[in-house]
Amino acid sequence: xxxxxxxxxxxxxxxxxxxxxxxxxxxxxxxxxxxxxxxxxxxxxxxxxxxxxxxxxxxxxxxxxxxxxxxxxxxxxxxxxxxxxxxxxxxxxxxxxxxxxxxxxxxxxxxxxxxxxxxxxxxxxxxxxxxxxxxxxxxxxxxxxxxxxxxxxxxxxxxxxxxxxxxxxxxxxxxxxxxxxxxxxxxxxxxxxxxxxxxxxxxxxxxxxxxxxxxxxxxxxxxxxxxxxxxxxxxxxxxxxxxxxxxxxxxxxxxxxxxxxxxxxxxxxxxxxxxxxxxxxxxxxxxxxxxxxxxxxxxxxxxxxxxxxxxxxxxxxxxxxxxxxxxxxxxxxxxxxxxxxxxxxxxxxxxxxxxxxxxxxxxxxxxxxxxxxxxxxxxxxxxxxxxxxxxxxxxxxxxxxxxxxxxxxxxxxxxxxxxxxxxxxxxxxxxxxxxxxxxxxxxxxxxxxxxxxxxxxxxxxxxxxxxxxxxxxxxxxxxxxxxxxxxxxxxxxxxxxxxxxxxxxxxxxxxxxxxxxxxxxxxxxxxxxxxxxxxxxxxxxxxxxxxxxxxxxxxxxxxxxxxxxxxxxxxxxxxxxxxxxxxxxxxxxxxxxxxxxxxxxxxxxxxxxxxxxxxxxxxxxxxxxxxxxxxxxxxxxxxxxxxxxxxxxxxxxxxxxxxxxxxxxxxxxxxxxxxxxxxxxxxxxxxxxxxxxxxxxxxxxxxxxxxxxxxxxxxxxxxxxxxxxxxxxxxxxxxxxxxxxxxxxxxxxxxxxxxxxxxxxxxxxxxxxxxxxxxxxxxxxxxxxxxxxxxxxxxxxxxxxxxxxxxxxxxxxxxxxxxxxxxxxxxxxxxxxxxxxxxxxxxxxxxxxxxxxxxxxxxxxxxxxxxxxxxxxx
DNA sequence: GCCTCGGAAGTC
DNA sequence: CTGGGACTTCCGAGGC
Numbered sequence: 095x096x097x098x099x100x101x102x103x104x105x106x107x108x109x110x111x112x113x114x115x116x117x118x119x120x121x122x123x124x125x126x127x128x129x130x131x132x133x134x135x136x137x138x139x140x141x142x143x144x145x146x147x148x149x150x151x152x153x154x155x156x157x158x159x160x161x162x163x164x165x166x167x168x169x170x171x172x173x174x175x176x177x178x179x180x181x182x183x184x185x186x187x188x189x190x191x192x193x194x195x196x197x198x199x200x201x202x203x204x205x206x207x208x209x210x211x212x213x214x215x216x217x218x219x220x221x222x223x224x225x226x227x228x229x230x231x232x233x234x235x236x237x238x239x240x241x242x243x244x245x246x247x248x249x250x251x252x253x254x255x256x257x258x259x260x261x262x263x264x265x266x267x268x269x270x271x272x273x274x275x276x277x278x279x280x281x282x283x284x285x286x287x288x289x290x291x292x293x294x295x296x297x298x299x300x301x302x303x304x305x306x307x308x309x310x311x312x313x314x315x316x317x318x319x320x321x322x323x324x325x326x327x328x329x330x331x332x333x334x335x336x337x338x339x340x341x342x343x344x345x346x347x348x349x350x351x352x353x354x355x356x357x358x359x360x361x362x363x364x365x366x367x368x369x370x371x372x373x374x375x376x377x378x379x380x381x382x383x384x385x386x387x388x389x390x391x392x393x394x395x396x397x398x399x400x401x402x403x404x405x406x407x408x409x410x411x412x413x414x415x416x417x418x419x420x421x422x423x424x425x426x427x428x429x430x431x432x433x434x435x436x437x438x439x440x441x442x443x444x445x446x447x448x449x450x451x452x453x454x455x456x457x458x459x460x461x462x463x464x465x466x467x468x469x470x471x472x473x474x475x476x477x478x479x480x481x482x483x484x485x486x487x488x489x490x491x492x493x494x495x496x497x498x499x500x501x502x503x504x505x506x507x508x509x510x511x512x513x514x515x516x517x518x519x520x521x522x523x524x525x526x527x528x529x530x531x532x533x534x535x536x537x538x539x540x541x542x543x544x545x546x547x548x549x550x551x552x553x554x555x556x557x558x559x560x561x562x563x564x565x566x567x568x569x570x571x572x573x574x575x576x577x578x579x580x581x582x583x584x585x586x587x588x589x590x591x592x593x594x595x596x597x598x599x600x601x602x603x604x605x606x607x608x609x610x611x612x613x614x615x616x617x618x619x620x621x622x623x624x625x626x627x628x629x630x631x632x633x634x635x636x637x638x639x640x641x642x643x644x645x646x647x648x649x650x651x652x653x654x655x656x657x658x659x660x661x662x663x664x665x666x667x668x669x670x671x672x673x674x675x676x677x678x679x680x681x682x683x684x685x686x687x688x689x690x691x692x693x694x695x696x697x698x699x700x701x702x703x704x705x706x707x708x709x710x711x712x713x714x715x716x717x718x719x720x721x722x723x724x725x726x727x728x729x730x731x732x733x734x735x736x737x738x739x740x741x742x743x744x745x746x747x748x749x750x751x752x753x754x755x756x757x758x759x760x761x762x763x764x765x766x767x768x769x770x771x772x773x774x775x776x777x778x779x780x781x782x783x784x785x786x787x788x789x790x791x792x793x794x795x796x797x798x799x800x801x802x803x804x805x806x807x808x809x810x811x812x813x814x815x816x817x818x819x820x821x822x823x824x825x826x827x828x829x830x831x832x833x834x835x836x837x838x839x840x841x842x843x844x845x846x847x848x849x850x851x852x853x854x855x856x857x858x859x860x861x862x863x864x865x866x867x868x869x870x871x872x873x874x875x876x877x878x879x880x881x882x883x884x885x886x887x888x889x890x891x892x893x894x895x896x897x898x899x900x901x902x903x904x905x906x907x908x909x910x911x912x913x914x915x916x917x918x919x920x921x922x923x924x925x926x927x928x929x930x931x932x933x934x935x936x937x938x939x940x941x942x943x944x945x946x947x948x949x950x951x952x953x954x955x956x957x958x959x960x961x962x963x964x965x966x967x968x
Numbered sequence: 969g970c971c972t973c974g975g976a977a978g979t980c
Numbered sequence: 981c982t983g984g985g986a987c988t989t990c991c992g993a994g995g996c
Contacts, residue, residue, distance in 0.1 A: 511983055512983070545987095659983065660983090662984055667982090669982090669983080681985080774987060776979095792980070849977075869975090872992050
């Protein structure tokens with residue numbers, strides 16, 4: 095049954111058939127634009143890599159390849175093609191291997207040869223060679239169609255399972271995959287298509303487990319099928335619960351698997367319990383935890399189970415695990431990370447979502463006393479991860495990133511920056527005849543690269559300031575100076591005057607005419623693409639097409655993310671197309687450019703008050719006596735508006751003056767007032783253009799290890815300072831000191847939170863902090879983590895742990911620490927150490943007030959003389 | 969009580 | 981298997 099449809103590649107793998115000749119079938123798990131799931135079994139691609147003679151080019155040497163051909167895993171060798179290498183242009187022979195898994199072995203057997211293009215996963219090879227992105231048009235034959243398959247695909251497709259199975263195995267598939275349809279394709283049946291938004295299916299689940307025995311007490315799952323949700327509850331014998339979850343996964347066939355903290359809790363627990371219930375043989379655990387998108391009866395049991403390499407992300411063949419905790423942490427940077435806290439942060443007005451009616455630290459008792467309540471609590475906690483992913487647009491963003499980097503969605507979601515960049519760089523390298531070296535496996539240590547330039551900042555207030563910054567600074571530098579491993583003039587290279595020479599170390603790069611670098615070309619492309627997407631978004635908004643506008647916004651954002659990843663990969667020591675000089679050159683030029691602009695601005699008679707890497711803050715030359723806050727009277731308002739206009743004009747002028755080809759300086763914001771206490775990376779400003787808001791950088795307000803009272807007081811202080819009310823700011827702060835001293839502060843506003851590492855010691859069956867920290871008990875957050883664990887709550891390495899500082903025990907020098915568990919199990923909050931918090935407030939805020947002569951000690955005195963009670967106390 | 973140092977976390 | 985550097989703050993320990 096011939097079939098044609100647009101699909102999105104979720105992930106890929108391959109199957110080997112050791113026939114004669116050997117065959118390899120690529121499996122692509124897809125979701126179609128119409129919402130069906132499919133496995134494409136693609137035939138026709140053979141595994142290969144390239145080999146060349148070591149050292150300098152020897153174009154005339156006669157090469158005997160018999161030894162290579164004699165290796166049993168080698169199937170064939172092509173006639174040579176000339177490819178560019180760092181040693182010059184050399185002949186490369188394409189060697190075909192019997193199977194992809196032989197390539198590693200062959201690399202070793204080919205000791206003296208230089209082996210290239212030899213560490214590329216076979217499914218990626220397919221995407222590279224056919225120039226596919228995640229969104230493809232598919233033409234093929236439907237071999238198997240399940241109930242949910244589109245009607246058209248079911249016609250004249252066999253319903254005989256045995257018949258279908260043998261047909262699938264014949265073309266290299268593993269059997270009946272748990273998908274809507276199985277499609278057989280040839281290479282010419284796949285072409286790249288325009289990006290679209292795929293109606294993915296997501297499975298969210300949550301386990302409630304016994305603290306005493308680790309046994310699973312109950313579980314819940316919610317399936318989200320393009321917005322339609324269905325709930326599923328599981329209770330009873332542990333085995334039944336796990337079987338229920340597993341058959342639901344296989345029946346609903348989701349692309350994404352989510353939940354809150356599934357990476358570190360639910361998935362490992364499923365794994366562990368499956369082993370307890372069914373120690374051996376491992377394959378018998380498939381009905382319990384066989385979540386892989388592969389046939390249940392698949393002979394090799396490896397693929398059917400979710401797996402995790404040491405401390406890495408989980409892999410579930412054909413599906414994408416996506417932990418809502420991790421997504422929330424990365425995009426929101428919440429001060430605390432419990433599900434309760436995060437949902438409160440996102441939906442402060444929705445009481446239903448935050449209702450906490452179960453004490454998770456006493457799960458066994460709760461389960462015994464009121465299982466129905468626990469069950470509903472569990473169900474709610476499977477909805478929330480879906481709500482969180484939806485709110486963060488996490489899935490749409492991964493899909494957009496996949497579309498821009500031309501990878502499967504799984505690579506965008508769970509891969510590394512180097513994999514995204516590989517996908518683009520290798521396509522271009524293959525097209526241009528550039529050999530693709532292996533990823534560097536060598537030592538990681540290397541001399542550090544000097545970073546960006548940070549300008550000294552004077553303490554105090556500065557009225558009317560414009561902020562300008564370079565648009566995509568590092569990518570622009572790479573483009574303008576043609577920085578690339580293919581253009582780098584290596585030792586002993588000639589000194590052509592056309593070369594681009596880095597300002598301090600004198601690293602040379604070939605001119606664009608001589609060789610247009612791979613990476614600069616890619617970046618140029620991406621920049622143009624981003625502008626196009628941005629324009630398309632504006633057009634879509636204008637023509638009232640929010641769906642298209644959303645897609646284009648995701649795409650332009652993905653391009654930004656991708657472009658910014660380039661520098662990091664090229665400054666690293668492991669990437670295949672890198673050299674230590676590349677990263678150093680980029681920052682060198684950056685420092686040179688920004689310093690040059692600073693001195694030119696200053697020569698022009700204007701003051702540069704601050705600068706960090708790609709931005710400069712310049713004092714606006716407004717007229718004498720210009721107001722720094724918006725006057726209330728009409729006359730004052732006119733003056734204010736005039737000052738603002740002057741400043742905007744100044745910003746525009748500067749931007750134009752210093753923008754040149756390949757280095758666009760953008761006028762970013764105008765401030766009516768700027769304040770810093772004199773430390774780099776710490777400042778606050780009142781933005782008057784393009785929006786009106788307060789801009790705070792670096793200060794405690796922005797830090798997740800601050801506490802609410804400090805953040806709030808500091809924000810209020812900044813508001814007053816920027817209004818010019820220094821006296822009011824000091825008084826307000828002193829009052830805050832009084833309040834904390836008199837114990838009038840809600841302890842939830844004093845929670846300090848820091849992330850804590852740790853290792854699970856499976857021998858001792860306990861958490862180990864000693865191997866991670868030299869003196870774990872000296873660190874408050876480790877002590878808090880221990881209390882948390884003691885209380886029966888979850889702990890996962892790297893999680894943020896909240897705590898309150900309490901008065902130290904008698905004779906104890908160390909700070910008293912009490913873990914903050916109120917979010918999770920309720921109960922009475924601990925009593926805080928009043929002097930500690932008063933001191934910390936005074937210290938942090940005193941650093942700021944010191945800029946106008948009021949120090950920490952002064953703040954610590956408070957507003958009222960000691961002994962006098964609060965105004966609320968009669 | 970003051971100072972310095974190292975370890976650690978966080979931000980830009 | 982794997983982005984980087986500069987800079988700031990906080991805490992605890994140890995010396996005087």
